[in-house]
Structures are given as C-alpha cells and as structure tokens.
Amino acid sequence: MPEGKYCNTTPIGTEEALKELLSDSRGTQYYEEMEQLDVDTDKLAAALKNTCKSRTRTWLSMCARCGLCADSCFLYRVNDCDPTQVPSYKIQTTLGEMVRKNGKVDNEFMRHCMEVAWAQCTCCNRCGQFCPHGIDMGVMFSYLRGLLYAQGFVPWELKIGAGMHRVYRAQMDVTNEDWVETCEWMAEEQEEEWPGLTIPVDKEGADIMYTCNAREPKHYPEDIAEAAILFHIAGENWTVPSEGWEQTSLAMFAGDWEACTMQVKSVYSAMERLRPRRMVGTECGHAHRATVVEGPYWAGRPDGKPPVECLHYVEWVAEALRTGKLKIDPAKRIKEPVTLQDSCNYVRNNGLAMVTREIMSYIVEPGYFIEMTPNKEYNYCCGGGGGFNGIGRFRPQRNKALRTKRDQILATGAKLVIAPCHNCWDAIRDLEEEYEIGIRWSFLKPLLISMVEVPEHLKPKEEEE
Amino acid sequence: MYDFLTGPMLWLSLAVFFGGLAARVVWYVKGLRWNLDRVPYGHLTSTGWLWALKSVIFWLIPFGSRSWRTKPGFAALFFLLHFGLVLVPLFYTGHTMFLKQWLGVSWPAMPAGLADALTILAICAGVLMLLRRYALPEIRIITGPQDLAVMALSLAPLVTGYVAAHQPENYAFWINAHILTGEILLLAAPFTKLAHVALFFCSRMQLGLDYGTKRGGRKGRGLAW
Secondary structure (H helix, E strand, C coil): CCCCCCCCCCCCCCHHHHHHHHHCHHHHHHHHHHCCCCCCHHHHHHHHHHHCCHHHHHHHHHCCCCCCCHHHCHHHHHCCCCHHHCHHHHHHHHHHHHHHCCCCCCHHHHHHHHHHHHHCCCCCCCHHHCCCCCCCHHHHHHHHHHHHHHCCCCCHHHHHHHHHHHHHCCCCCCCHHHHHHHHHHHHHHHCCCCCCCCCCECCCCCCEEEEECCHHHHHCHHHHHHHHHHHHHHCCCEEECCCCCECCCHHHHHCCHHHHHHHHHHHHHHHHHHCCCEEEECCCHHHHHHHHHCHHHHCCCCCCCCCCEEECHHHHHHHHHHCCCCCECHHHCECCCEEECCCHHHHHCCCCHHHHHHHHHHHECCCCECCCCCCHHHCCCCCCHHHHHHCHHHHHHHHHHHHHHHHHHHHHCCCEEECCCHHHHHHHHHHHHHHCCCCEEECHHHHHHHHECCCHHHCCCCCCC | CHHHHHCHHHHHHHHHHHHHHHHHHHHHHHCCCHHHHCCCHHHCCHHHHHHHHHHHHHHHCCCCCHHHHHCHHHHHHHHHHHHHHHHHHHHCHHHHHHHHHHHCCCCCCCCHHHHHHHHHHHHHHHHHHHHHHHHCHHHHCCCCHHHHHHHHHHHHHHHHHHHHHHCHHHHHHHHHHHHHHHHHHHHHHHHCHHHHHHHHHHHHHHHHHHHHHHCCHHHCCCCCC
C-alpha cells in the first residue's frame, strides 16, 4: 500500500485532518498502515543529495569506531550496556546505512530507523562532547528524524504534534482566542490578592514580551498567573502577544522543518509587530532551543539571532534577583536538601549552567543545595527529552530510561528537585509515579512566589481596618 | 628499487597525500551550510574562533579534554600511538638526514634512543588498541574491516622501520619495505579514515564554532570539553 489513510507523507494541514488522526486512538491503525507504507527512494536520494552535506558525511565517514561515545550515552548505560545502544552503532546502522545505500532502503529499515531515532536517542547531544573527532550524533539523529518524517515514518503523537503547530501555531489545540481569554481569566483571578495586576496583551514597545508553552493555557493556567505575579512584583513593563505566544516546537521533535519554520516565524512576527526590548520565554527547555537557539536558522536568519534579544526564564529570574527587582525573604529560603535538573536544551546547548546556580544561591539556604553527578553541561537527559515523553509506543523504553535520573536524584539524597523545564518536569513526575522514590518536583515560579518579599504598595489594602 | 621508491614514487605519494587531503578539506569547507548545519558561519566572532582553537588544542593535549580524563587508559594508548606516528617520521635522524640530502632542508633530530622508544611504545599501543576492539563488546560491534586495515597500514612503517634500523644484515629488504609501507600509508590517507589527519582539525573546529557561537559561546560559558 503506498499511502495509508492516517500514515502517509502528507503533513497535517487542517483542523479536520488533525481531528481524524486523533480519532485513531493510540495510532493503532496508523502503525498498522506504516507497515505497508512504501519508501519513496528517489525522493529520499534527492533529500540526501540536497541536505546531507560535508559536515554530516564527514562525521559518518571519519568515525574511528573508538567507542568513547558508549559511556557518554545514558541510554547505553541504563540498558545494561547493550552494545546496540552505542551511539556510533545507532547512527551508523541507521543514517549511515541510508547514506551508504543512497536512500535505497525498504519499509522495514525505515521502521527500524524510526525506533532508533525516537526511542534510542533523545538528541541530548551529550555524546558529541566525548567524541575526539567532535561527531555530534544527537545532531545527526535530529537530521535523520527529518528524513523519516518526510517519508511518513514518524511516531503518531509527533505527527499530531507537528500538525498542531501547522494548524494552531501551538503544540496543542489552543487558539489565539483561547489564549487571550486564559490571560484575561488569570488576571481576573488574581484581582483580589494582587490589586493592579494585569496581563497586558499586545502592548507595543514593552520591555519584555513573554511567550510560553501551550500546555500552560491548556492544562496549567496558574503558571501564567505565576509569571504575571512575578513580573508584577518585579515591576516589569511586559506584555504577551495575542498571536505568536507559543514558544515550543513539537515539530522540532518530529523533524518537520517546515512546521518549525511556520512556528518560529509566528513568534518572530510578534516581536516585529510589538517591538519589545526583549523576549522572555517560560520554563521550558526545548521551547528555548526551538525559538532562540535553532529558530533563527529556520526563519532564514544567517546570523543565528532572533529579531530581539531572547532570554530563557532562568536568565530573567537570575537578573531580577541580582538587580533586586525580586527580593527573597531569607526566612523563607529552601531549608531542606534540594537538587537541580539541568535541561540539555538550554544548559548543554545554550550555556546557561551557571545562571540556574546563581538562582540557587538566592533561594536555597546555604548548605542545602546538592549537585547531581554528573551535572551542568555533562548532566544526563531527564529520560524524556526529544519527544520521548510523549510517544505511547515507546513508553516502556522511556520508563526504563527514567532510571538514570532516578538514580542520580537518589544519590543526592534530596527530596525536592527543581526542574525549570517542562519536559524534565514531566519526566521527573513520571519517574516518581513509576518508581515511587518519595520526591517532590517544582518549577521555579511557585517556589519564588512562596519566598519573594512583596513590596507594601502591592499588597491588598485591608478594607475593614 | 630503492631509487624508484625514493624518487618518482616518493613524489607521487607526497602529491597524492597533500593534494588529496587538501581536496578533502576544500570539499569539507565548501559543503558547510549555515541553514542546514544551523551554525552562523557567515557571522563568526572572535569568540567563535577562540572556541574553535580551544576545541582543537584541548583534544591535542594529553588528558586535556574531559573525555580523555574519563578514559585515561585509552587516552594513554591513543597518545602513545600518535606520538610515534607523528614525531618519529618527522624527527628521526635517518629521516632528517635523508631530507637534507634530498631537498637540502633540515631541522633538529631526536636522539635515536628516544625514536626507538617512541616506535616500540606506538607499536605496543596500536596492538593493545586492536585487542581492545575485540575485548570490549561495545567496540567490537562497531569495528569493521577498515578499522583493522587502517591500523595495519599505520603500524607497518613503524615495524619495518624499526627492523631496518636494527637488522643490518637484511637492511636492503627492510628499508625498501619500510619506504613502501610508508608510501602506501601516504597514498591511502586521503581515501580512508586516515584522512582524519586533516579532517580532525576541520571537524573539531566546526564543533568549536558551533559551541562558541550558537551553543553557549554567546552566553559566555567557557566549556573546555
């Protein structure tokens, strides 16, 4: 069968198509159809010719097969040092083979590649730091995902995710109207406790344009309220765009580069429309990676810079603490052993390791912050990165992968894990659900609100007195 | 035979070696695409170049990178092999004397005892690296015929050279074998993984630029692998 009803090479372009694909619960029929899906070998050969250039080809051909990448990969280690989990083996038997055969591969090979690309690599890029030749297999797996996506070999949830971005410019079915309403609702909710708090929509020339993760308006609207409260306390001149407010990109996990471009351009047009001084994104790792680190290239910006300076939420928090815009009540600092999850997407891949530690120095009582081992740029993936969290078909593999983080956390002895990244936060929640090690986990926002000093003039007036 | 090997054959080998490697470097650089690699090649800053340099240097220093320190045994074998393969050909007295006669250029040579020691250590390191390939399942699975061939090609000139220097009775045979295996090594370099003698610098610099600009460099995070 060339193309299935659900599993095919056509990206999701309409709400109707999206709903139809969603109706195939768990992708049962989708994966059945995938077994019959033809590989368009000419198209694959053409894609390799046009996009597989000297960097990738050199990486593939010069690999000295020294095996130094093996121990760098948490999936190799957590899977009992299974040799088929060695990064070099994984990339050479998938992308390497595809390139050597110039795209002349069959359906079974492509399905195997799909499993390796999404269940045996989270694109955490740790291996690239350990390779003497500087071969970054995470980068190559991301590239492979793009080739697989274009041929229809992509996990069901990620085809949907990429479709969401194409239809809603958001990773979930949150329309711009829903978004603005949620902001209004959240501002109203806070009226009593925070008089004067607003969530300004589409304010031009603000100091900060705030963007978020669609999960927030969809499932955790209080996160938006918390962001608003902190901006309010800090006295920031900020705004949210009514359009271009979604910073994430499941399209990046799916390898749907066209949808990545659409998504990031929507955020950049909001910047161009509202001309803020800076953009601040929420506590999400891949959102920052997609919009700030990789996004400029998708949007056709060869200098690799977004239209305005962009900060990850942790950068804004560190700055606000440093400049005294946010002041922590020393009595309310964390006084229990606490550890910190380094998100691969903004720590290894955007150099923010010391920024989060600066925050720890303000919010944790000295002596209570315990580092994981390894940490900073060398930290292991939470176990759910790169889309792994969201793929039902690979749930058993994902759950096994979580053991790495479980053991890292257990070794610290901390019962509280600060995870300023949605994916990491989810993975840590899931590992607690799966392995019940008795930990709590948190974003920064609720912690900050619980310990920040509120200036007198922002406190509600006691009317009775 | 000797005259042929040290005459036309030597010129050919050197031409293929340098010409072939230069072609691979040119092809590599011309194939870099800012939009596909997602690295701002056209907007590189001095920080980017500094990182490119660091990326090369820290890996050339024994135990200079975190990866080397994580695997000290392998790193020791690696550096012993490469010291022998790079330093002995360049600074062995026989080679500098030959070069002086041949082209009239010369530079200081290393003591013969040091050259012997480096050669023996490199051969031992190479053999141990081959054994490691088969002893460890995670390396065995990625080992292919080319990896063995490359090691054989690399060790052959060291073995034959050492024997030639220490076996005066069969000197003619061993010196010809030594020159021939050396020339085969030069001829093979551009077409095999031996091309890493040039591409290592390209690939390491590329990742250094990537980290030095896009992935952390702009945030001032100095990461010396």
